Amino acid sequence: MPFGDIQLNDGRKIPAIGFGSWKIPKDVCTGQVDQAIDVGFDHLDTAQVYRNEEEVGKAFKESGLSRKDVWITTKWSGVDDKDPKTSVEESLSKLGIDYIDLYLIHHPRLCKGDIEGTWKKMEELKKLGYVKSLGVSNFTKDDLKELLATATIKPVVNQILLHPYVISSTTPLLEYMATHHVVPEGYSSLIPLTSKPGGPVDKPMNEIAKRLNVKPEQVLLAWSKAKGAIIVTTSSKKERLESYLDVGDITLTKDDIKALDHAGAKGELWQARKQKMAVAAKYIAAAGLLGYLVFSKM
Numbered sequence: 001m002p003f004g005d006i007q008l009n010d011g012r013k014i015p016a017i018g019f020g021s022w023k024i025p026k027d028v029c030t031g032q033v034d035q036a037i038d039v040g041f042d043h044l045d046t047a048q049v050y051r052n053e054e055e056v057g058k059a060f061k062e063s064g065l066s067r068k069d070v071w072i073t074t075k076w077s078g079v080d081d082k083d084p085k086t087s088v089e090e091s092l093s094k095l096g097i098d099y100i101d102l103y104l105i106h107h108p109r110l111c112k113g114d115i116e117g118t119w120k121k122m123e124e125l126k127k128l129g130y131v132k133s134l135g136v137s138n139f140t141k142d143d144l145k146e147l148l149a150t151a152t153i154k155p156v157v158n159q160i161l162l163h164p165y166v167i168s169s170t171t172p173l174l175e176y177m178a179t180h181h182v183v184p185e186g187y188s189s190l191i192p193l194t195s196k197p198g199g200p201v202d203k204p205m206n207e208i209a210k211r212l213n214v215k216p217e218q219v220l221l222a223w224s225k226a227k228g229a230i231i232v233t234t235s236s237k238k239e240r241l242e243s244y245l246d247v248g249d250i251t252l253t254k255d256d257i258k259a260l261d262h263a264g265a266k267g268e269l270w271q272a273r274k275q276k277m278a279v280a281a282k283y284i285a286a287a288g289l290l291g292y293l294v295f296s297k298m
């Protein structure tokens, strides 16, 4: 079963899984995007700051696919303090296309305290025909509230970190977004495998993978899909890319999702406790040093 599309609040439909080009070196980028398109990805995610828009654009051109058949997202990352209009014109030229499907504010800090003014500049880009849909990334609930208070065009997505170890702190944001029809786009969904292996999520993830006869990474992507998110992921390996697309066929049960959420929340709690202990240890060490300095002078 193919992944299909997700309906956006501006009437458009976005392919539910995308191939991201963050950290892909220029010299191998076109080849990796070519491969992703070859296996069936029709949604590419890049950014001004990834510095590989030209290579992504080259792969699209080489694919011979028609512009309407590939969804292209890029982001205003505030590189060299350039404003959204200058940046989007540069992105269009680098990508070699005449419109961008989805243009995102890469991070709220780029707005420098003026979310309202920055969003107005983004809205202009849609009116100019440079971009079809507008969205944000890494916005908190408060950032979104501020934006929605004055927006005339709603963001269609908020591209956010989404994996079981952040589910507890992210649920209020996801609920707020659902109320306002802003679709989550989840990135770094594979963190339990890539940078936090050995945590509490491993057990349910591996058990579910075994029961369904699928790979652990597919369980994590299926979890993200179950949260209603558009998935943005990546790999340089053809077999992995194929296995990501096969997640379209995987449906987790309510109990599977509960088990992953529960294990994720446990890990999040441990992490928070570890951070508190580290801060406390720093204070104790500083107090000890101060005491030593005071008493050694007596």
Ligand SMILES: NC(=O)C1=CN([C@@H]2O[C@H](COP(=O)(O)OP(=O)(O)OC[C@H]3O[C@@H](n4cnc5c(N)ncnc54)[C@H](O)[C@@H]3O)[C@@H](O)[C@H]2O)C=CC1
Binding pocket: 019, 020, 021, 022, 023, 045, 046, 106, 137, 138, 159, 160, 187, 188, 189, 190, 191, 193, 194, 216, 217, 232, 233, 234, 235, 236, 240
């Ligand atoms: N808006 C934003 O601030 C951000 C956006 N992104 C977007 O999301 C895309 C994907 O981000 P990532 O963090 O790379 O996502 P990811 O969590 O999907 O990780 C992808 C990596 O996981 C590896 N992987 C797959 N299965 C594995 C396994 N079983 N064991 C170990 N490693 C395994 C892959 O080879 C690949 O290198 C980026 O290219 C970018 O487009 C990423 C980060 C931030």
Ligand SMILES: O=CCc1c[nH]c2ccccc12
Binding pocket: 022, 047, 049, 077, 106, 107
């Ligand atoms: O998108 C991936 C992470 C990243 C790399 N550079 C920036 C700048 C601003 C926001 C996010 C990121």
